[in-house]
Amino acid sequence: MAADNNVYSPPPPLSPISMVDVFFPGLTNISAALQQLLAGNPNSYGRMLCICGLAVFFGGYIKDFFSVLVATYFTSRISSQPFSHKASSFLVSVGARRRGFADNHSDGNQKKPLQYSPWNGSFSFYYKNHLLTFRSVQKEGQIFREQEISVSCISRSPGILREFFSECRAEYLKLVKNKTSVFEHRDSSWKKTRAIDIRPLDTVILDEMKKTALLEDIKAFLDPETRAWYSRRGIPYRKGYLLYGPPGTGKSSLSLSIARACDLDIYILNISSVDDSSLGELFTELPARCVILLEDIDAVDATQSRQRKTVKTGKDETSSSTEGKLQGKASLSALLNVLDGVGSQEGRVLIMTTNHAERLDAALVRPGRVDMKLELGYTNQDINARLFRALFLRDNTLPDGRGDEVTFSKLTKEFASKMPEQEFSPAEIQSFLLEYRRSPHMAVENVQEWVVRTREGKKQMKRADSWVLQEGGDILG
Numbered sequence: 086m087a088a089d090n091n092v093y094s095p096p097p098p099l100s101p102i103s104m105v106d107v108f109f110p111g112l113t114n115i116s117a118a119l120q121q122l123l124a125g126n127p128n129s130y131g132r133m134l135c136i137c138g139l140a141v142f143f144g145g146y147i148k149d150f151f152s153v154l155v156a157t158y159f160t161s162r163i164s165s166q167p168f169s170h171k172a173s174s175f176l177v178s179v180g181a182r183r184r185g186f187a188d189n190h191s192d193g194n195q196k197k198p199l200q201y202s203p204w205n206g207s208f209s210f211y212y213k214n215h216l217l218t219f220r221s222v223q224k225e226g227q228i229f230r231e232q233e234i235s236v237s238c239i240s241r242s243p244g245i246l247r248e249f250f251s252e253c254r255a256e257y258l259k260l261v262k263n264k265t266s267v268f269e270h271r272d273s274s275w276k277k278t279r280a281i282d283i284r285p286l287d288t289v290i291l292d293e294m295k296k297t298a299l300l301e302d303i304k305a306f307l308d309p310e311t312r313a314w315y316s317r318r319g320i321p322y323r324k325g326y327l328l329y330g331p332p333g334t335g336k337s338s339l340s341l342s343i344a345r346a347c348d349l350d351i352y353i354l355n356i357s358s359v360d361d362s363s364l365g366e367l368f369t370e371l372p373a374r375c376v377i378l379l380e381d382i383d384a385v386d387a388t389q390s391r392q393r394k395t396v397k398t399g400k401d402e403t404s405s406s407t408e409g410k411l412q413g414k415a416s417l418s419a420l421l422n423v424l425d426g427v428g429s430q431e432g433r434v435l436i437m438t439t440n441h442a443e444r445l446d447a448a449l450v451r452p453g454r455v456d457m458k459l460e461l462g463y464t465n466q467d468i469n470a471r472l473f474r475a476l477f478l479r480d481n482t483l484p485d486g487r488g489d490e491v492t493f494s495k496l497t498k499e500f501a502s503k504m505p506e507q508e509f510s511p512a513e514i515q516s517f518l519l520e521y522r523r524s525p526h527m528a529v530e531n532v533q534e535w536v537v538r539t540r541e542g543k544k545q546m547k548r549a550d551s552w553v554l555q556e557g558g559d560i561l562g
């Protein structure tokens with residue numbers, strides 16, 4: 086009997102490949118199996134093939150249907166965000182500032198907020214009667230973890246995706262309205278570190294003439310007509326500014342506020358932390374319209390240009406110890422190249438800052454590379470008064486409730502006359518005023534004592550500096 090069951094039956098003759106198989110491989114087999122099934126001839130291979138084929142064919146849809154069903158009706162909502170709350174898996178972090186959405190339902194303790202962002206996984210959602218699928222995949226980059234996000238839909242036309250993304254873009258623009266995106270560099274690429282409410286320009290207190298001159302110049306440069314003017318004359322459409330002065334005089338604050346006032350994103354680069362090749366790559370990556378802020382520009386390695394001079398004059402001007410210390414830093418020649426080169430984007434506004442303008446190479450600040458130089462210095466009486474006013478007066482009321490506008494004007498004058506001119510930076514004065522932020526009266530009472538104390542502190546710092554330099558010199562010598 087067993088032998089009978091195992092009787093070898095020859096396979097059916099191979100049928101010629103039909104045209105249908107060319108376009109839909111396997112379709113003929115599936116339909117043949119279906120025919121067998123329908124004809125009541127349940128050949129075991131045919132049935133299996135048929136079931137497998139159907140399972141493969143419809144499995145994806147069934148899975149999606151159930152995921153949507155579960156995500157929509159059986160998953161609790163974590164955020165009111167219309168889009169990402171449907172994710173079935175999240176990356177949750179504490180405190181760290183990540184892109185994602187924060188837990189709005191926490192107890193109001195902002196110290197360690199929970200941050201959610203979609204983690205490896207996918208979810209589907211309906212958008213204008215279309216089923217879209219969001220996928221997020223975390224990948225280990227060379228240094229940071231990278232996230233690859235895709236949105237797909239079952240449709241032959243990408244129209245619905247375009248519509249969806251343009252709506253996302255509009256929502257995003259609403260979200261970042263009045264915010265300036267700040268980019269900083271990580272190795273050789275830009276990373277958006279924040280989109281912040283940057284202080285309005287009028288809160289940066291300095292000589293109004295200088296501020297207006299700078300703002301007007303940048304606005305005029307950004308005007309589309311100016312661009313056409315530059316291009317007609319074949320002049321590279323770029324503009325450079327140098328802000329110089331002692332620490333804490335508002336160089337960075339002014340640059341950020343200018344970017345906000347001109348509705349431009351700002352790219353911040355500290356020249357001392359990049360080498361030549363990173364510098365080139367970073368400049369090539371800049372978008373067409375932006376502010377690029379090069380901080381502490383005096384830190385650029387000028388050794389190479391000095392070496393060139395040495396070759397010309399035949400004198401050995403380059404000290405070997407300086408060369409050693411500056412290795413790995415961006416060189417002056419590389420910086421000049423990126424400022425002028427083809428990689429340098431049209432329409433960019435370059436702002437360079439330094440505390441030591443006297444150390445800058447003349448080539449770096451020559452006209453064409455730097456079109457306007459602005460010195461930000463220590464305060465005068467007018468600035469002292471404005472700093473006092475800006476810190477204390479809110480809606481014409483004083484924080485300690487003692488007195489009216491007239492009293493406040495008197496206090497302001499008194500403060501401004503007691504604070505010496507051209508000796509302290511706005512940052513120093515602001516920090517003193519913050520100590521007494523609840524009482525302008527106390528600030529005025531204590532200003533002279535603060536001046537004496539701060540002078541003494543600075544003298545001691547200078548003595549310590551010279552001592553350190555002396556020791557350093559001895560060690561090096």
Ligand SMILES: Nc1ncnc2c1ncn2[C@@H]1O[C@H](COP(=O)(O)OP(=O)(O)OP(=O)(O)O)[C@@H](O)[C@H]1O
Nearest residue numbers: 288289290291331332333334335336337338511512
């Ligand atoms: N002119 C100013 N008006 C208002 N606030 C100022 C001004 N200058 C400095 N500050 C305050 O001092 C702090 C430091 O300012 P900022 O970083 O802009 O100075 P900086 O000149 O760039 O300093 P550094 O040269 O050390 O980088 C900021 O918090 C800012 O609020």
